[in-house]
Amino acid sequence: MLSAGELPIGRAQENNTATPEQRQAMEYEIKAVYLYNFLQFAAWPEAEKDTGTKPDAAQNPAPDSEKKEKDTDALKKNTICIGILGQDLFGESFNEVEEKVIPSLKKKLVIKRFGPYDSKVDITRCHLLFISSSEEKNLKPILAQVKDAPILTVADTAGFIETGGMINLIMKKNKVRWEINLTPVRRAGLRLDSQLIRNAVRVVEIPELSDKETSQGPAHHYSKDNRVTVVSVRGGP
């Protein structure tokens, strides 16, 4: 109603004073919608196999007993899972769709909040892993852990795709946009819908480095030592 926040100008209205917190909340509401859309525009290899288990490509193949446990967990055949690693800035954004069936996939959406990165926690138990900006320093070990697993990695951290991530959310003129690195997407056996690629601000294929190189030096060394192939560059809205 009448709000004092606008004292200098007049007794203005409620929606005229967006605090940085409100702005952030809205930004993450939109980002939640994007993650929800990405699930529908990506295809996972196990969906075709119809087994619900992870393919053998996983870096550390789990013993059979553990595998069964996973079957009953988040990767159940009729569920699809978004994992959130690090600080959860989504607040109540997922409330509306969490634990509900996504009509186009006929699968129930499960949200797993892993909390801060801990190498002992198995973060491969999800289809889409959102890595919060709070984990910027741990990006390398995190990506190493999910490398080869059929997991769509998404973040909103500068340099994410250069570090080996798949989709990075960026802000362009107050709108949320994304950039894609196709190399890890292919390696993980995922397929992205053409709509996702067509509408991306930037689609790149960054050649992978050997494990040795990955383990040293900051991310920007990649572009220095390896040629970055830009497939297409699209402007903002």
Add this chain to the structure above:
Amino acid sequence: MTRFNRVKGGRQVLLFLIAVLIVESESNGNVPSEEDISMFALPLEQVMDIEVISASRTQGQDVFSSPAAIYVITQEDIRRSGHRSLAELLRMVPGLYVARSDGNKWNVSSRGITERFYRMMLVQIDGRTAYSPMFAGVTWESFDVMLEDIERIEIIRGPGATLWGANAVNGIVNIITKNARNTQGGLLSGGAGTEERGFGAIRYGGKLDQNTFYRVYGKYSEQDKTATYGVAPWTDDRGIGQTGFRIDRKMEDDQTFTLQGDFYDARISDLSLSADVAGGDNPIEIYDSTNRGWNISGHWKKQLSDTSGVQFQIYYDRTQKHVPLSVSYWQENNGILDYDFQHDFCLVDGHKFVWGVGYRRHDMKTHNVEKLTYLPDNTTLHTYSGFIQDTIEVLPDLNVILGTKLELNDHTGFEYQPNARIIWTPNENHAVWSSISRAVRVPSLANYNGNFILTVLDTNMPYRIINNTRMQSEKILAYELGYRIRPADAFSLDIATFYHEYEDLESASQVDPVTLQWDNDQHGHAHGVEVAANWQLSTSWKLLTGYTWLKMDLSGGDESVEDNTPEHQFQVRSYLDITANLELNSALYFYDNVPAGGISDYTRLDVGLTWRPTNRLELSLWGQNLLDSQHPEYTPDIFFAGGGGEIQKGLYGAVKLLF
């Protein structure tokens, strides 16, 4: 007996609401209807068009570049504070002083002259005033709101009368609740503890059509008595139940409508002395008073263009206080009808005008007892007001604001309350502002019509305070200077300094050996510094600090008033996220001694642990006032001198569930 019945009554309200809501949610079912289409159901191209914030909406400047001493309590602050009542929430505001004189009486003041019914600060919720023109103050004990539904609380210290009208002398508290669009779905919360004995609340929000949203809520809470002391054993606990609704409709053509209303019923345990001047036999009265009220308000707003808009608001607010006494009863009934219209526009480049007119009608009726008599016992007052203000962009980074309020009231006639403000924002990380403003506090009905018989405790001698129909307005001329800096994203500092000059302050002078009469014999000045600093140490840890320094010098009347507010106050609040779903929140408040009431300095520590096992469930455990088993915070005013209460350490647990 009364108390038991009331408790039961409150629960019945809650149970009824739960029943209504269950029916409601069942009828909605899980069948997705077309109206349920949300952002999640939009095609990708449309999602891509959603803006985080549309630039045209941000016509105003943000808090950082406001030329006033402003502080904002957000929903996050509320959640992370552990406070469970509106008055307690205001502890977080540097420059304000919150002290309890017993379990159900809060003294909330801004920049000094503290008293239970604080006459110098306006408090309003969604544009509806909570300041009573009858006794000039807020009945904090029965002023409630669903805490989860608060969008934010904006607090301006210093005069704000040019926009908000008389009595905004030392401050304004503006409570803004969420749009019903933002409270969709169900919320159930409850808890229990040693001091916060029990509380429960339920809210449900839904859609009436594509553009119309609603919510209904109900809540009930009980507070334990404190360590009471006084002329007889007594209790100071309270129980309060409240229910209400809000409907918001947004039309395509930038028109919005809001309709909202509340009903509450509170039981306040209390004690008073009743004496007659002739006998002075001083019987002690221990009773449960009942505060009851309802209100309804409508608000319409239309954006005419990017730079202009109009809004109109109307509300009716009814309050009743009933005090059963051994022989008779005291009762006061107030009705306030208020109209308010406002228009803002940009006539020439560099000038933003806002003007408005308002009318308020206040009806008051009392059932008098000898100890407390309003004559006449039936009064209607009218207030007509208008204001105009121009914001001039002198340079791109320099704004000057000139404006005044003009008011006509039945008691003091014509009042003018102008202000001049200037703000310089060389860049987005620095702001310097200054202001000169004048405001008045118009006499209340207590000054004009009220006659009180009080008792001097030491001598058991009764004396009276009688009305004065020649009472004038109290006046303030305030000079303020403030500076804000944001040297890094993670750190911000806000400093406000002020010099207040008061004239014709309310006082009471002796007219015969047992009689005092209200008059305007006090004057003086106050100055001080208020500092707020926020520091985001990491993504998971935030520190908020505040410091308040206040110095007053008054002459004439009761000069001890200058010493009834702490000279120094200090606070540190810490918001720490241990993991993504575990929070440790704590707050330390230091209050300097209050010489006028013989209160020593004390420190309050609150610590709370909050765990969210899922996104829809929140469990929290709070310890409050952890540093001592009990302490006095404030000595009761002479009007409530029968006894007070020392505030005790408390522990409570709470559960919140979204459905």
